[in-house]
Amino acid sequence: MNKQTHAVAFAFLLLVGAMTMNSNSAGAAEPRNSVSFEITHHHVGISVPNALESAAWYKKMLGFEEVTRMTQGEGDKKMFIVHIKRGNCYIELFQVAGAKPLPDYRRDPTADLGVNGTVHFAFQVSDVPAAVKELKAKGAEITMGPVDTPGVAFVFIRDNAGNNFELIQYKSKGVGPR
Numbered sequence: 001m002n003k004q005t006h007a008v009a010f011a012f013l014l015l016v017g018a019m020t021m022n023s024n025s026a027g028a029a030e031p032r033n034s035v036s037f038e039i040t041h042h043h044v045g046i047s048v049p050n051a052l053e054s055a056a057w058y059k060k061m062l063g064f065e066e067v068t069r070m071t072q073g074e075g076d077k078k079m080f081i082v083h084i085k086r087g088n089c090y091i092e093l094f095q096v097a098g099a100k101p102l103p104d105y106r107r108d109p110t111a112d113l114g115v116n117g118t119v120h121f122a123f124q125v126s127d128v129p130a131a132v133k134e135l136k137a138k139g140a141e142i143t144m145g146p147v148d149t150p151g152v153a154f155v156f157i158r159d160n161a162g163n164n165f166e167l168i169q170y171k172s173k174g175v176g177p178r
Contacts, residue, residue, distance in 0.1 A: 043083070043090035044121045048161040051082040051095035057160040058084055058091060061140050062123070089123065102162040109144045109156040109164045120156070122166035128153035131167050 048054040051069075058064040064084040072079050080095040106112050112119050125131045132146050132155050143164055145155035154168040 043092050045092040045094060046159075046161070046163055047094045047096060047099055048159075048163075049095065049099070049101070050161075051080050051093040054093050054159065054161055055082045055084050061135055061138055061157075061159075062086060064089075064091065107143070107158065107162050107164070109166075112164065120164045120166055122154075122168050125167045125169055128155055128167055128169040131155075 046054070055064070055066050059066070064086045067083040067085045067090070069083075070081050072081065076098060078097055082093045082095075084091050084093065106115070109120060128146055128148070132142065135157060136142065141158040143156045143158045147154055151171055152168060153171065154166055156164050156166050158164055
């Protein structure tokens with residue numbers, strides 16, 4: 001192929017691409033990969049051995065308040081559920097009879113990354129070192145960090161049931177989720 005043939009082929013591809021884009025915008029209301037509804041984060045669900053003890057732990061350590069309690073199911077499918085809230089952050093604590101305990105490898109935040117599934121959840125705070133100081137004074141277990149970089153600081157904490165969560169601080173305005 002010579003330069004002229006390449007130019008004609010390129011122009012043809014551009015023309016086909018433009019026609020495809022125009023036909024998508026004229027013929028279809030939304031491209032296939034768009035979403036027509038809004039979402040916001042609502043809650044995280046955590047399976048724990050004792051929902052009331054975990055609710056008390058999250059209240060003591062992070063200021064969560066109990067919103068509701070409920071029981072669902074019967075027999076070996078019975079669950080006790082406690083919803084807790086602080087600001088617009090909700091946690092749903094599930095206590096299920098006969099649930100398996102958290103495996104030891106899941107207690108290490110870095111090792112848990114090697115297993116597919118939900119690894120941890122995070123809360124954004126304005127000052128990680130101050131939060132760590134307060135949580136340590138209350139007896140919280142630090143499982144990783146704190147890590148302090150020029151742009152972000154974070155730490156991993158273990159709750160009373162062994163689940164890891166992260167506290168994260170973005171140091172620059174407009175950086176990170178808000």
